[in-house]
Amino acid sequence: GAVVSQHPSWVICKSGTSVKIECRSLDFQATTMFWYRQFPKQSLMLMATSNEGSKATYEQGVEKDKFLINHASLTLSTLTVTSAHPEDSSFYICSARAIDRVPDTQYFGPGTRLTVL
Amino acid sequence: AQKVTQAQTEISVVEKEDVTLDCVYETRDTTYYLFWYKQPPSGELVFLIRRNSFDEQNEISGRYSWNFQKSTSSFNFTITASQVVDSAVYFCALSGGYNFNKFYFGSGTKLNVKP
Numbered sequence: 001g002a003v004v005s006q007h008p009s010w011v012i013c014k015s016g017t018s019v020k021i022e023c024r025s026l027d028f029q030a031t032t033m034f035w036y037r038q039f040p041k042q043s044l045m046l047m048a049t050s051n052e053g054s055k056a057t058y059e060q061g062v063e064k065d066k067f068l069i070n071h072a073s074l075t076l077s078t079l080t081v082t083s084a085h086p087e088d089s090s091f092y093i094c095s096a097r098a099i100d101r102v103p104d105t106q107y108f109g110p111g112t113r114l115t116v117l
Numbered sequence: 118a119q120k121v122t123q124a125q126t127e128i129s130v131v132e133k134e135d136v137t138l139d140c141v142y143e144t145r146d147t148t149y150y151l152f153w154y155k156q157p158p159s160g161e162l163v164f165l166i167r168r169n170s171f172d173e174q175n176e177i178s179g180r181y182s183w184n185f186q187k188s189t190s191s192f193n194f195t196i197t198a199s200q201v202v203d204s205a206v207y208f209c210a211l212s213g214g215y216n217f218n219k220f221y222f223g224s225g226t227k228l229n230v231k232p
Contacts, residue, residue, distance in 0.1 A: 032218055043208065043222045044162075091160060097218065105152065106220060108162035 023094030030096035123223035140209030
């Protein structure tokens, strides 16, 4: 397998503030990382695909200016929720594709629970 | 269109029972991949299996087995002799051959294994 970490694991912030979530591939290089959002008792929704050194590709309906994604290195992608509001409260999960691993699949981080007051 | 349907929202079994989680998919791709992931209460998704569309052989890994049938577009997952530690939400996912990066997840099946 492959290991992906996320930091922080949970965060509580006030409405209007920005929150940054980090996603790291610990034992492999990830040219492509993904950000998902999961509401309670629901499935994962892909928010964006993050490619190292280029702009992220956002899914339809996801606000680019609200959810800023930076993939500056082969092992780190960050998601910044700008001017967070209570409706942004959710479980955010990142994954990374490990193309040099068997199997070639997406490996998921442990998730970050965001609560906006 | 790509779609994954997990019709069973929640299943409860008693320990040592066998249980099958259903997954039905839709795709127009001739090459595609199917996956199962486990999400325990901690939240982290754990990879269980990947299957490509050209390999219809069933697979067994310990107490886990998977039945892939292209004729019915199904990729069902069976846990034999279930254990309390199997309690989790299980997701089936599909990715297309031309856009492997995009995963389409089913809605998940919550499995409760009672002692």
